[in-house]
């Protein structure tokens with residue numbers, strides 16, 4: 602039995618508690634939140650609330666903790682929890698900068714305790730479908746991948762609105778989407794261009810678009826928007842022989858493959874002001890439509906892996922080198938947006 606405690610019983614903290622209450626191998630020892638009303642809410646739901654952070658961290662029964670507080674509080678909490686002998690999972694983005702992340706990793710090594718970021722979106726089924734089609738090379742030489750999440754309510758009106766708390770969409774959603782894309786390939790990133798938006802918020806980015814180029818020339822476009830009243834597809838991936846689209850979180854989508862490359866004849870499309878053969882839709886006999894594969898996934902495997910790593914039976918799935926790589930790229934993206942130019946790099 603592993604005893605777990607949570608620091609920060611807000612929106613995501615509640616998600617962790619609910620998930621872990623379903624795992625028989627974990628005992629939820631309790632939570633601590635800086636706000637008394639959040640501790641009262643935990644107790645109302647039958648979960649013990651510690652009277653202080655010190656009380657939680659000095660509880661010898663607790664082997665590991667999850668930190669789910671605003672982004673700017675992660676560094677001191679991670680370092681304190683590791684120093685108290687706990688293994689630590691921290692919500693994403695674990696750090697506001699590469700330097701902060703390195704301090705956390707150093708502390709984890711010094712204290713001999715596990716530490717990793719909660720990269721739960723590695724278990725998203727839309728991502729796993731794209732990963733399978735990419736790794737199996739079903740499209741025959743993928744040369745471009747596009748990953749987008751679009752909302753229409755701006756940045757949530759809480760600490761995410763403020764730089765001091767680590768707000769903004771590069772840190773919020775960027776850390777998920779960049780983590781996903783980087784795990785698709787071992788190729789180094791050789792350049793990135795990034796532009797940010799400030800439609801609803803002057804202080805932090807309320808969206809961004811980045812184009813990442815890998816060593817082979819493979820490109821990935823990653824876009825987060827919060828002023829999109831019509832959403833573009835969640836994923837769009839192009840290979841030499843086909844295209845995959847995943848439209849939405851419900852996993853609507855398809856793969857379209859060319860069945861006869863040589864049949865190039867097309868019926869020209871006449872628009873009001875011209876004629877095009879190049880952009881004419883393909884005729885049905887030259888293409889084949891395939892449904893998306895279905896992939897079962899259970900995000901609780903993140904915690905199961907953490908337990909195995911605590912028992913010394915497995916490596917952590919979320920590795921420090923991967924966390925560092927994501928943070929280096931996020932920093933290169935911020936630099937590109939600041940300079941308004943392509944940043945050449947090797948990440």
Ligand SMILES: NC(=O)c1ccc[n+]([C@@H]2O[C@H](COP(=O)([O-])OP(=O)(O)OC[C@H]3O[C@@H](n4cnc5c(N)ncnc54)[C@H](O)[C@@H]3O)[C@@H](O)[C@H]2O)c1
Nearest residue numbers: 609610611612613614634635636669670671672692693694
């Ligand atoms: N992985 C995901 O899918 C996902 C989704 C949402 C949020 N998050 C991350 O989770 C973290 C929390 O986000 P949220 O949406 O739950 O925010 P939230 O504002 O809903 O909750 C944060 C909670 O932390 C408490 N808190 C603040 N400072 C504290 C401290 N020093 N000690 C103890 N408690 C403290 C607050 O009182 C609040 O209850 C952020 O890092 C965010 O990026 C991750």
